Amino acid sequence: xxxxxTSAQKTxxxxxxxxxxxxxxASEQVNWRVEDLIGGDKRLDFxxxxxxxxxxxxxxxxxxxxxxxxxxxxIRGHDYLYIFGLVEEFILPFVLDHARQKxxxxxxxxxxxxxxxxxxxxxxxxxxxxxxxxxxxxxxECEVIGPPEAVAQAVLSKHPLAVAxxxxxxEWMTQRHYLDSVARNQDLDPQFKSLxxxxxMEEAQHAKLDTLMVQAISDxxxxxxxxxxxxxYLEIGGVIDAGLMQQVKFDFESLxxxxxxxxxxxxxxxxxxxxxxxxxxxxxxxxxxxxNFLATTELLNPGSAARLEGIAPMxx
Ligand SMILES: [Fe+2]
Ligand SMILES: [Fe+2]
Numbered sequence: 001x002x003x004x005x006t007s008a009q010k011t012x013x014x015x016x017x018x019x020x021x022x023x024x025x026a027s028e029q030v031n032w033r034v035e036d037l038i039g040g041d042k043r044l045d046f047x048x049x050x051x052x053x054x055x056x057x058x059x060x061x062x063x064x065x066x067x068x069x070x071x072x073x074x075i076r077g078h079d080y081l082y083i084f085g086l087v088e089e090f091i092l093p094f095v096l097d098h099a100r101q102k103x104x105x106x107x108x109x110x111x112x113x114x115x116x117x118x119x120x121x122x123x124x125x126x127x128x129x130x131x132x133x134x135x136x137x138x139x140x141e142c143e144v145i146g147p148p149e150a151v152a153q154a155v156l157s158k159h160p161l162a163v164a165x166x167x168x169x170x171e172w173m174t175q176r177h178y179l180d181s182v183a184r185n186q187d188l189d190p191q192f193k194s195l196x197x198x199x200x201m202e203e204a205q206h207a208k209l210d211t212l213m214v215q216a217i218s219d220x221x222x223x224x225x226x227x228x229x230x231x232x233y234l235e236i237g238g239v240i241d242a243g244l245m246q247q248v249k250f251d252f253e254s255l256x257x258x259x260x261x262x263x264x265x266x267x268x269x270x271x272x273x274x275x276x277x278x279x280x281x282x283x284x285x286x287x288x289x290x291x292n293f294l295a296t297t298e299l300l301n302p303g304s305a306a307r308l309e310g311i312a313p314m315x316x
Pocket of ligand 1: 088119120199203
């Protein structure tokens with residue numbers, strides 16, 4: 001058993017002490033506006049990368065010129081805008097449904113979840129507006145997976161505890177992206193970096209509220225349902241992975257269109273090997289292996305942290 005699992009099991013054998021009151025107070029302090037981040041003279045700067053290299057992994061593709069690597073980094077930035085917008089489309093109705101189940105008795109709970117939902121609606125708008133700015137300047141078509149409504153329908157058809165785990169994965173993943181790869185990065189386009197920072201500032205509360213949501217849903221479940229929720233989480237991960245692998249193919253075509261470049265078979269093989277894993281790490285591995293996410297799965301079903309830690313390297 002690896003270190004993370006051992007520490008998760010040893011240090012967190014009870015639910016963390018998050019409260020609705022604390023999450024609500026933090027949320028009210030953050031509270032930024034989309035207009036403060038994009039629009040008017042606030043535009044993306046295409047002379048700079050949008051994504052940190054740990055997520056984009058373009059430098060390993062040494063057969064690409066520096067300019068082509070920069071374009072690929074920006075295409076991956078466009079993916080990030082689109083895919084986050086896409087997942088927020090199923091997070092929003094799920095959180096609203098959860099809030100609605102108990103509208104009396106705990107005002108802080110209701111207000112914290114309504115702020116959570118309002119912030120996710122704002123994030124959908126934020127990602128769309130950044131994407132619009134991107135497409136206005138990039139000018140080459142960037143095909144994307146979806147539509148978001150179909151993905152939302154497929155995900156929301158699963159057991160609520162499995163869906164809540166997927167959402168928890170996404171919330172911790174967002175924080176990891178910012179703290180590990182963006183906060184101290186001085187190379188990124190300032191506007192894109194600002195998007196990642198402001199998103200992280202609100203997701204910090206969401207991760208805690210999601211943990212409370214997972215706890216509340218699991219309290220009403222049997223041990224068998226909790227175990228099955230881990231399977232359900234992995235099934236949804238499989239659906240998302242299939243979509244991501246299609247997105248890598250679309251990105252390859254976008255790169256060819258934007259640069260006019262052709263690839264040898266060896267170069268294309270290398271491209272896919274690197275970019276498939278980069279995309280998997282960005283959206284799957286970095287969430288699945290987050291220590292707080294693993295600790296929650298362990299609380300639901302002992303042995304799950306080790307199980308997921310055994311799977312995560314496929315997405316690294
Ligand atoms: Fe969000
Ligand atoms: Fe969120």
